[in-house]
Amino acid sequence: MHDHRRLGRELGLFDTDPLMGAGLPYWLPDGAVVRHTLEEYVREAERAAGYRHVYSPVLGKRELYELSGHWDHYSDDMFPPMRLGAEEVVLRPSLCPHHALIYRSRSRSRSYRELPLRIAELGAMYRSEPSGVLGGLTRVRSIQLNDAHIFCTLDQAVDEARAALDLIARAYADLGIRAARHRLSLPGEGGKYVADPALWQRATALLREVLDESGVDYEEARGEAAFYGPKIDVQITDPAGREATLSTVQIDFHQPQRFDLRYIGADGARHRPVMVHRSVIGSMERAVAHLVEEHGGAFPAWLAPVQLVVLPVAEAQYAPAESVVREALAQGLRAELAGPERGSLAARIRAARLVPYQAVIGERESTDGLAAVRLRDGRRPGPVPVGELLARIAARAAARRGALWE
Template sequence: TDKVCWSDLCRGPHLPSTRLIPAFTLTRSAAAYWRGSEKNPQLQRIYGTAWPTREALKDYLRMQEEAARRDHRRLGEDLDLFAFSKEIGKGLPLWLPNGTIIRDELEGWARETERQLGYKRIVTPHITREDLYYLSGHLPYYNEDLYSPIDIEGENYYLKPMNCPHHHMVYKARPHSYRELPIKLAEYGTVYRFERSGQLHGLMRARGFTQNDAHIYCTAEQAKDQFLEVMRMHADYYRTLGITDFYMILALRDPSNTAKYHDDERMWADAERITREAMEESEIPYVEEIGGAAHYGPKVDFMIRSVTGKEFAASTNQVDLYTPDRFGLTYHDSDGSEKSVVVLHRAPLGSHERFVAYLIEHFGGLFPVWLAPEQVRVIPISDDLLSYANEVRDRLLQAGLRADVDVSDNRLNAKVRTAITRKIPFVVVVGRQEVADSSVSVRYRSGKEERMP
C-alpha cells in the first residue's frame, strides 16, 4: 500500500542537537494544511534525509540522481518509445514505432525460446462472458481487478483480467491422453486490470498490458521437472540481459489464518513439496515469506534488482493443484482412468509494459544492439552525398539491420550529437573520401572510430 501511517511515538525532541547528525540535506519543501484540513492555517512541510556519514549521503544522492536520469517515463519520451494520450485515457500506453521494436524483439526471442522447449501458441479473446469468471472464482470474490461489465444482448461480458481461465478452456476443448503431456500453451495475452488513477506509473503500472503468459499442463510426476525448466528459463533470460542480481520469494500460506486459504491439507503439502524441490534444484537463491500465498496455493515470485537499487517483481509462478479440479482439467492415464492434470503458471518476462519499463531503466536507454530501435545512423557530411548515404542504408537494411539516414540540414557535429543523444549504437559518417573508395567511417558508442570497407 502507498498509504503511510504516522504516529508520533514520543513527543520529542528526538535529538538534543542536530549537530549530532553527521550528514544531512534538505530535499524539498511543500505547503500543507495543519491536520490536513484546508480550513486550518497553511504550514510548510520540509523534507530532508540524514545519513551516518557524508560518504553515505553522497552515495544516496548520486543514486537518486541516477534513478531520475534513468526514469523510464523520461527516457520513453526522449527516445520516442511510448506515449499517453488524454483522449485515449489514463494508464493506456501507445507504443510508438521505436518502443514497438523493443517489444517485438523481446516477443520474438520468447517465442523462439518457447518453440524450442515445445510450447504451442494460442490466441484467446479480450472480452468474455461472466460465466467463465464464476467458474474461475474471480466472481464474486475477487472482482476488484475487473472493470464494469459490458452488456451484450442481455448478457454480461468482462474485459479479461488474466489469461489463465482462457488457456484452461483451450486445454479442455479436446480430450487428452497421458502420452501428450506435458502440454504447454503460450500466448502474449493482453489483459485489463482496474488500477486507481493515483496508482498509475508510466509503463510500470498501466490499466492494459500484454503478458508473456503460458500454462503447462502435466502429470503430478512431471511437475517438478517442468517447474525446474521454468526456473532455468527465467535465469537464462535474465542473464542474457545482463541481469545478475535476482532471487526468488517462496510465498507460503499463514498457518494461523486458515480461513483465508482453500481447505485441503494434502493439496497444500503436495504443492509446497513440488515447488520447493524445483526451487532447491534450480540453485537460484530464495527466501520464504509467510502469508503471501494465493488462496489456493503457494507462489514463487522472481525479484530483480535494478542498477539504482530498486527491487522489481518480474514474474509470478505457481504449481496449481486446485484449478484442475474446479475446471475439470483431466487426462486419460495408461490404466484407462481419468486423472487431474497439474497446472503450472509462468510468465518469465512479466508483461511487455513492466518489463520494457524495467529494461529502459536497467540499460539507461543504452540498449544492447539487438534491442536498439535504430541500430545504425548514416550521416552524410553534405547534401550532395545523400544518394551514397541512402545506398549505404539500403545495404544495411538488406543485411537485416535497422538503419536510417540523417536527412536534416544540420551541421555534421550537430548530426553526430543527435545520434549520440538518441543512444544509437553505430554512427556511420560518409564523406567524399568514403565515396571515392566505397568505405564508411563508423563511430561506436564508446567514442571509438574506425574506417571500414
C-alpha cells in the same frame, strides 16, 4: 539515476493522452520496435523449448471467472461486467481460465502421451488499478503478458517448473537483466486465498523442490501468493531500489479441479493434470520499463530501436549514404539516415549517441565503398568496407551478447 517515465518519453518510446485514460499508454514507433523485438525473442525461445502458441479472446463471460475462482477472490481488481443482451462479459484479468478451456476442449480424449502440453500466448489482460498507483509502464490497466500454462502429470511438474526457471535465467542473460532475488510467495491470512490446506501444502512442497534443485537462494514471503496457489517470484529492483516482480512460476492444483481437467493415463483410467503457470519476462510494459532503466536507453544492439545510423558529411554523400541504409535494411537491420538537414555532423553524432553503430560517409568513404565507424562506447575502429560493417552488426545482433566490436 534513470527513470523510465522521463527517459521513455524523451526517447520517443511511449506516451499517454488524457483522452485514452490513465494507465493506458500508447507505444510510439521506437517503443513498438523494442516491444516487437522482445515478443519475437520470447516466442522463438518458447518454440525452441516445446511450447505451442495460441490466441484467445480478451473477453469472457462472468461465469468463466466464477468457475476459475477469480470472481470470488480477485473481483476487486477486475473491471465491472458489461451486459450483452442476457449475458454479462468481463475484460479478462488473467489468461489462465482461457487456456484451461483450450485444454478442456479435448479433455476427454487427451492421452498421457500428449503431456506435458505447453500452451503459450502473448495476450492482453486488464486490471482495474486505482488511479493513485498508476505510473509510466510499470503500473498500467491494459497489460500485454508473456504467459504460458503447462498441463502435465504430477511426476512431470517439478521438471517442467524447473525448466521454466531455467528459461527465465537464459532470457535475463540475453536481455542484461539482473535478478535481485527469488521469492517463494506463500498465502497469508484472510479470505483472499482458496481454503484448501492440502492443496497449498502439495504445491508448496513441489516449488521448494524446484528451488532446491535449481540451486538458487530464495526467501519466503507470506501474503504474496496467487489466490489459487504458491508461486516462485523473480524479483528485480529499479535504480531507486524499489522492488517488483517480473517473472513467475506457479504450480496449480486448483484450476484443473475447478475445470474438471482430465487425461487418460497408461492404466486406461482418467487422471487430473497439474497446471504449471509461468511467465518468462512478465508483461511487455514492465519488461520495457526495466530495460530502459537498466540500460539508460542504450539498449543491447539486438534490441535497440535503431541499430545503425548513417551520416553523410555533406549533400554530395547523400546518395551513397542512402545506398548503405537500403543495404542494411535488406539484411534485416534497423538503420536510419541522418543527413545534413538535421544540423552539423557533430550535432548529428551527439543526437545519435545511444545508437550502437554510426557510419560516417565522407568523400573518401563514398568513393571507396567504406564507412568511418563510430561505436556507442566511444571507440572508432576506422574506415571499414560497408559489407564488412553490416555483416559485423548482423552477427553481433544475432549473438545477442558480447561487445559491440570484437
